Amino acid sequence: MEATVAITKAETLKPKPDPETLQFGKTFTDHMFTMQYSSEKGWFYPEIKPYAPVEIDPAAMVFHYSQSVFEGLKAYKNEDGEVILFRPEENFKRLNRSNKRLSIPPVNEELALDYLRQLLELEKDWIPTAEGTSLYIRPFIIATEPSLQVAPAHRYQFFIIMSPVGSYYPEGIHPVSIMVEDHFTRAARGGTGTAKTGGNYSAGYNAQAKASQEGHAQVLWLDGVEKKYVEEVGSMNVFFKIDGEVVTPQLNDSILQGVTRKSVIELLEHWSVPVTERKITMQEIFDAHREGKLEEAFGSGTAAVISPIGELTWKGETMIVNGRETGDTTRDLYQTLTRIQTGKQDDPFNWVMKI
Amino acid sequence: MEATVAITKAETLKPKPDPETLQFGKTFTDHMFTMQYSSEKGWFYPEIKPYAPVEIDPAAMVFHYSQSVFEGLKAYKNEDGEVILFRPEENFKRLNRSNKRLSIPPVNEELALDYLRQLLELEKDWIPTAEGTSLYIRPFIIATEPSLQVAPAHRYQFFIIMSPVGSYYPEGIHPVSIMVEDHFTRAARGGTGTAKTGGNYSAGYNAQAKASQEGHAQVLWLDGVEKKYVEEVGSMNVFFKIDGEVVTPQLNDSILQGVTRKSVIELLEHWSVPVTERKITMQEIFDAHREGKLEEAFGSGTAAVISPIGELTWKGETMIVNGRETGDTTRDLYQTLTRIQTGKQDDPFNWVMKI
Ligand SMILES: Cc1ncc(COP(=O)(O)O)c(C=O)c1O
Ligand SMILES: Cc1ncc(COP(=O)(O)O)c(C=O)c1O
Numbered sequence: 248m249e250a251t252v253a254i255t256k257a258e259t260l261k262p263k264p265d266p267e268t269l270q271f272g273k274t275f276t277d278h279m280f281t282m283q284y285s286s287e288k289g290w291f292y293p294e295i296k297p298y299a300p301v302e303i304d305p306a307a308m309v310f311h312y313s314q315s316v317f318e319g320l321k322a323y324k325n326e327d328g329e330v331i332l333f334r335p336e337e338n339f340k341r342l343n344r345s346n347k348r349l350s351i352p353p354v355n356e357e358l359a360l361d362y363l364r365q366l367l368e369l370e371k372d373w374i375p376t377a378e379g380t381s382l383y384i385r386p387f388i389i390a391t392e393p394s395l396q397v398a399p400a401h402r403y404q405f406f407i408i409m410s411p412v413g414s415y416y417p418e419g420i421h422p423v424s425i426m427v428e429d430h431f432t433r434a435a436r437g438g439t440g441t442a443k444t445g446g447n448y449s450a451g452y453n454a455q456a457k458a459s460q461e462g463h464a465q466v467l468w469l470d471g472v473e474k475k476y477v478e479e480v481g482s483m484n485v486f487f488k489i490d491g492e493v494v495t496p497q498l499n500d501s502i503l504q505g506v507t508r509k510s511v512i513e514l515l516e517h518w519s520v521p522v523t524e525r526k527i528t529m530q531e532i533f534d535a536h537r538e539g540k541l542e543e544a545f546g547s548g549t550a551a552v553i554s555p556i557g558e559l560t561w562k563g564e565t566m567i568v569n570g571r572e573t574g575d576t577t578r579d580l581y582q583t584l585t586r587i588q589t590g591k592q593d594d595p596f597n598w599v600m601k602i
Numbered sequence: 603m604e605a606t607v608a609i610t611k612a613e614t615l616k617p618k619p620d621p622e623t624l625q626f627g628k629t630f631t632d633h634m635f636t637m638q639y640s641s642e643k644g645w646f647y648p649e650i651k652p653y654a655p656v657e658i659d660p661a662a663m664v665f666h667y668s669q670s671v672f673e674g675l676k677a678y679k680n681e682d683g684e685v686i687l688f689r690p691e692e693n694f695k696r697l698n699r700s701n702k703r704l705s706i707p708p709v710n711e712e713l714a715l716d717y718l719r720q721l722l723e724l725e726k727d728w729i730p731t732a733e734g735t736s737l738y739i740r741p742f743i744i745a746t747e748p749s750l751q752v753a754p755a756h757r758y759q760f761f762i763i764m765s766p767v768g769s770y771y772p773e774g775i776h777p778v779s780i781m782v783e784d785h786f787t788r789a790a791r792g793g794t795g796t797a798k799t800g801g802n803y804s805a806g807y808n809a810q811a812k813a814s815q816e817g818h819a820q821v822l823w824l825d826g827v828e829k830k831y832v833e834e835v836g837s838m839n840v841f842f843k844i845d846g847e848v849v850t851p852q853l854n855d856s857i858l859q860g861v862t863r864k865s866v867i868e869l870l871e872h873w874s875v876p877v878t879e880r881k882i883t884m885q886e887i888f889d890a891h892r893e894g895k896l897e898e899a900f901g902s903g904t905a906a907v908i909s910p911i912g913e914l915t916w917k918g919e920t921m922i923v924n925g926r927e928t929g930d931t932t933r934d935l936y937q938t939l940t941r942i943q944t945g946k947q948d949d950p951f952n953w954v955m956k957i
Binding site: 447 | 625626628630634655657658659660661665666667669670672703704705738740742744745748749751752753761763765785786787790791792793794799800801802804805806807808811828829836837
């Protein structure tokens with residue numbers, strides 16, 4: 248399906264940045280996709296046009312009541328120079344799940360993917376090819392209606408913007424230090440944790456600042472109700488290898504359903520490594536560590552793919568995981584996933600989509 | 603103190619709307635106040651200029667991670683035509699408390715109040731004077747830095763926009779029907795509930811839609827942890843009169859500290875009506891009702907001032923409060939507060955500020 252899009256090309260193109268010095272999410276490509284929504288017309292006027300500031304009313308509801316959702320995925324070039332995406336249909340499905348939670352009208356997932364395809368077609372020279380680099384894609388929707396009423400908007404704008412990103416691990420994959428957060432809550436039962444909506448992210452800045460001050464890279468979030476169960480790490484899902492078995496918190500209504508998480512579980516099953524989704528208490532991790540059974544720990548997400556955890560600090564005690572070395576399962580997952588994502592390795596699951 | 607502000611006046615002024623047909627937060631005055639922030643310069647370039655759309659980068663962090671805070675207060679004209687505000691310093695104090703929770707730099711509260719004063723000076727003809735009408739004032743701050751990093755921004759914009767609003771009770775004050783929400787959570791312990799930040803509001807749309815469908819005006823929010831304790835009603839604080847005593851949920855880190863709530867408590871104390879801030883379970887309200895002791899219930903907030911509750915539905919059971927009539931204490935509070943706010947009555951507390 249080729250969706251109809253009004254295309255206006257930029258008159259001059261920006262210089263492509265040096266992939267060595269790229270910071271995440273600071274440089275944007277020449278063009279962006281946008282589309283409007285009104286209650287009367289539904290989604291309308293899909294267009295690709297030069298990346299530029301947008302004019303928005305100061306009363307736009309997104310500024311006041313944060314009615315917004317977003318997605319994040321990456322495009323790579325394979326060795327034949329073809330543009331490939333990793334499970335993009337999962338991102339558009341999740342976008343619609345987020346929309347539902349935030350009372351935002353759904354988008355047509357196939358059309359949205361075709362809009363992205365057309366944008367990538369135009370911007371393919373922006374996809375960096377150095378090891379670990381990629382083009383980060385950020386679809387998002389904001390409520391644009393000018394109104395201070397605390398109620399869902401009648402007007403929205405959908406955007407896709409893209410940013411070339413450097414390697415997450417310029418010095419090679421290395422385990423990080425994590426602080427378990429006992430006070431602040433990212434998301435609670437009945438809240439918006441399963442949605443990719445802005446409010447979940449700025450709510451975590453205070454905890455992240457506290458962790459950074461104490462020398463940790465990220466926060467481990469416990470459940471918002473009992474502050475007892477492990478939920479996520481920073482903006483990643485989390486896995487532990489305990490006594491030969493990989494465990495990850497089972498999905499509930501405060502954990503984001505990561506595409507990488509799902510892929511990790513499917514890969515482990517494919518490899519016949521035991522993997523279980525269940526409730527996991529922090530105490531259990533602590534006990535496993537004390538008994539010498541906590542073999543590996545890692546986060547999973549689009550940005551880092553797999554991020555090994557070298558130490559975990561909880562209530563003043565620090566657990567060193569696998570002598571602060573990346574464990575074998577963690578490394579296998581990282582290598583296999585990144586090789587599949589970049590088209591360097593067979594893709595037995597049909598995860599990769601060529602554009 | 604007269605703060606320095608660059609003022610650009612609108613060339614033509616908009617017609618003032620008919621106060622009879624005004625919808626809340628849909629019409630804005632001729633001018634707005636804005637000010638910028640950067641990490642290097644702090645807050646700079648305060649200006650008053652024509653109300654108009656702003657140019658914002660699509661990567662502005664507010665769109666992605668909802669780093670934003672807001673306030674809401676009202677200006678009235680008294681019988682001498684003077685412009686008056688109700689406890690505005692409380693709003694700017696709360697703005698800074700919200701800023702702290704959202705990792706947004708604080709504003710100078712006295713300067714901010716003076717900026718508002720100057721804006722009101724210019725816009726005073728926009729303050730409607732019919733019974734129950736006012737000029738609603740919306741200060742807010744958004745993160746404008748273009749960056750997809752999940753971290754506090756280095757650039758912000760502060761705005762004050764104003765909207766003439768009609769009477770909340772065009773047909774006179776009347777009790778509404780409330781549904782107790784058992785599933786969705788507005789705010790949980792360790793979350794952002796004490797801050798006026800957008801994410802708390804769009805998170806409640808689903809519950810409000812469910813309540814509306816079932817014929818209720820608003821949602822009563824229970825605590826996010828045990829779903830047992832009463833917290834707020836819609837975007838209002840909540841009070842109950844039980845057996846001659848007025849009770850309201852004690853402040854915690856998920857309840858917004860309403861200026862109206864504080865004033866209600868101070869007024870009741872002044873009147874020697876027993877008033878207590880404490881934890882209140884929904885079960886207790888239910889039991890009090892069954893025993894015939896639930897005499898009155900009402901919400902408090904800037905928009906409605908006081909909103910009597912006529913019935914409460916919880917787990918399929920409906921409690922009728924005071925035969926769906928506005929109770930005496932509720933009515934006294936409404937009348938006294940609105941009369942003080944509009945300068946029609948003595949202000950023994952020094953709440954009203956003349957501009
Ligand atoms: C809160 C949160 N958890 C987990 C993830 C991981 O999801 P995915 O693997 O789809 O990137 C993300 C997004 O990256 C996230 O924002
Ligand atoms: C969630 C919430 N609770 C309570 C209130 C009442 O606060 P105030 O009396 O300051 O208007 C508000 C704001 O109006 C609010 O947004």
